[in-house]
Amino acid sequence: MDVSEYFTYEPGSATSGRIIYPLPELQSGDHTLRLRASDNVTNISWEEMTFHLTDSSSPAIDQLFVYPTPASTIMSFNWIQSMDGPVSISIYSVSGRRIITLGNLPGRTGYNQYHWNLLDGDGDMVASGTYIYVVSSGDYEVTGIATVVR
Numbered sequence: 001m002d003v004s005e006y007f008t009y010e011p012g013s014a015t016s017g018r019i020i021y022p023l024p025e026l027q028s029g030d031h032t033l034r035l036r037a038s039d040n041v042t043n044i045s046w047e048e049m050t051f052h053l054t055d056s057s058s059p060a061i062d063q064l065f066v067y068p069t070p071a072s073t074i075m076s077f078n079w080i081q082s083m084d085g086p087v088s089i090s091i092y093s094v095s096g097r098r099i100i101t102l103g104n105l106p107g108r109t110g111y112n113q114y115h116w117n118l119l120d121g122d123g124d125m126v127a128s129g130t131y132i133y134v135v136s137s138g139d140y141e142v143t144g145i146a147t148v149v150r
Helices: none
Strands: 007-009 017-019 029-038 044-053 061-067 075-081 085-093 098-107 110-116 129-137 140-148
Touching: 061 129, 061 140, 075 085, 075 129, 075 140, 085 110, 098 110
Parallel strands: none
Antiparallel strands: 007 017, 029 044, 061 075, 075 110, 085 098, 085 129, 129 140
16 A cells, blocks of 8 residues: 555655554554655665554553562562553462452553552561562453562
């Protein structure tokens, strides 16, 4: 498909610009866009972009990371969320015993951060070791491993 009519040059440039093209309605899932461009002397260039489209009725969690790990006093859960919606963070021992669930946390569109004070459900400090965390919102769930060192 020729998208040249959607291309506009950047002001003052003869070499760079942008394409704003309205995409048709897409199904949830993985998609790939491929763009082939050529100049007036037929130099050809290819570019490809892959993206994941989520169902807009449920917030997606992306780019989750925990810092610091190992942690000794506090651990920060950081993520990007696709839309507002409550988030739950559950912490488990490697044997599968639930240490604590931090539920109904306010998740907002964009960057989110939650600090865990490394206390279990009884208010006691967790022991040194490896822990499994599950961050969930709606139908989305992200799992990872973090370490505590005392």
